[in-house]
Amino acid sequence: MKILHVTPFFKPSWEAGGPPRSVYELARRQVKKGHHVTVFTTDGFKKRLDVKKNKPLDVEGIETYYFRNLSLYMAGALNFTLPYYLPLVARKKIKEFDIIHIHEHRTFLAMVAHHYAHKYHLPYLLQPRGSAPKVNKNKLKEIFDKIAGNDIVYHSCKILATSKMEQEQYKNYFPLLDMDKVELLPNGIDLDTYQVLPAEGQFRKDYGIKKEEIIILYLSRLYSTKGLDILIQSISEILEDKPFIRLVIAGPDDHYQDKLEEMISQLKIEDRVLITGPLYGKKKDEAYRDADIFVLPSQTESFGNVVVEAMASFNPVVVTRTCGVSEWLNPDNSVVINYDKLELKRALVDLLNDNDKRIKMSQNARKKVMSTFNWDKIVDELDEIYQECL
Structure with a gap:
């Protein structure tokens, strides 16, 4: 299976919290199972990664694109990523995949992935990773949802929640959502490390x-x-x-x-x-x-x-x-x-x-x-x- 993961941050941007680690652990195990795995991400959270930008890199068998962020300040302080080169690659590359796995939905990356998935009739899953609540920046999140967020949520084939609490968040914030397509799946850890x-x-x-x-x-x-x-x-x-x-x-x-x-x-x-x-x-x-x-x-x-x-x-x-x-x-x-x-x-x-x-x-x-x-x-x-x- 050809799988595309779309995530704001990826290895080694560990300072961005748990999601980069979880996506990395997930992707490398999918490679071990024989899947062809690609990651679309950005070139850093609060500091730029010393990696080749906008071109594919092999990260432990994972084809990884680190797209340059327009502003690290926006990425780190405002939690808004703007990898401006992403659409140029996505419009040609994204139709190669069997399925798209979007991590966090209120991002420019999710907007681009949703657009081309819809254009090429490709199924995609959404894994919010804590992005559902409107605890901070409520007005900005409401504006984003009206522009793109609602469509990203409602058009997904499945939504993955790590807890019943997260399931309820989607029920509350997106009342028209078909809750039958929300699946419960926990995060894991690398047991070998421990x-x-x-x-x-x-x-x-x-x-x-x-x-x-x-x-x-x-x-x-x-x-x-x-x-x-x-x-x-x-x-x-x-x-x-x-x-x-x-x-x-x-x-x-x-x-x-x-x-x-x-x-x-x-x-x-x-x-x-x-x-x-x-x-x-x-x-x-x-x-x-x-x-x-x-x-x-x-x-x-x-x-x-x-x-x-x-x-x-x-x-x-x-x-x-x-x-x-x-x-x-x-x-x-x-x-x-x-x-x-x-x-x-x-x-x-x-x-x-x-x-x-x-x-x-x-x-x-x-x-x-x-x-x-x-x-x-x-x-x-x-x-x-x-x-x-x-």
């Missing part, structure tokens, strides 16, 4: 964290909807009785770090909170390995890949119900809470007070990941969904 974990202690050594300190790890973008405000407030209160904890905040800044640092300073907990910046590859794995508790308290999250990664690293996790991944979890392998500071504080204190519970939960978390979030299994299910469109 077969052999790093040795314990390296992350602590690198950042001067003592062995007796309990690390509570947050690893994701530093952004206003991620719940970092209630996390910091909770930690400040917990420190009054448990001064041995250390909160580690890791991830790329998305116009929020200055506010976080101001909050930490006002609470006078600078010595108990570490902001590392983004961590990738080995450094990220070492952070997971040394963490005692992982937390993702987001107001909204279509899925939350980092939760699965933490679970694979034997971390007990605390996650809000507003994260799509929470629907796949249960009390044996995680703590799922409402988006609420008091609930977050209670969950963390409960785990801090019970080392045996943390150990048991971390073991169950690892088992859950191996059985549910397996990319090879997910790709097999996706093949069946593709066939329904052909």
Whole structure:
């Protein structure tokens, strides 16, 4: 099968969050299954990639086009990509494919892919990857939907949601949508990466964290909807009785770090909170390995890949119900809470007070990941969904 993935960002633009990693893992496994896979993407998020632009490159067997963005500021700060050379390639190339897989729908790439799919009568799937809600830039999103977004959604042969929460978002924002074509499919992780974990202690050594300190790890973008405000407030209160904890905040800044640092300073907990910046590859794995508790308290999250990664690293996790991944979890392998500071504080204190519970939960978390979030299994299910469109 000839498959085209259309995505704003792709390997190695990891700073753009979970979607680039998910598309990459999906595409390389499709290649292993014998499919011919092509990716249309852009040349970077907040910095330009050092790659050949507007021409096909071989990325681990994936034919990849990195189209030059008109403006990195628009891509990074405004989340609007404008790869101006894309239409010139798409109008000739796109008719070669059997199916098109569009990731995120409010993008110029999605507009172009939809236009030529419609012109050449090609089926396409839409995977929103959190793009359905109109949480920020509501007016701009409404304008986009009137111009192109509604057509992109309604004309798709299938829509892939990573959670029931994401299904409901599409039901609410696109009331004319036939919900029978919305399929539920989780994200996965590369299980091979987590077969052999790093040795314990390296992350602590690198950042001067003592062995007796309990690390509570947050690893994701530093952004206003991620719940970092209630996390910091909770930690400040917990420190009054448990001064041995250390909160580690890791991830790329998305116009929020200055506010976080101001909050930490006002609470006078600078010595108990570490902001590392983004961590990738080995450094990220070492952070997971040394963490005692992982937390993702987001107001909204279509899925939350980092939760699965933490679970694979034997971390007990605390996650809000507003994260799509929470629907796949249960009390044996995680703590799922409402988006609420008091609930977050209670969950963390409960785990801090019970080392045996943390150990048991971390073991169950690892088992859950191996059985549910397996990319090879997910790709097999996706093949069946593709066939329904052909």
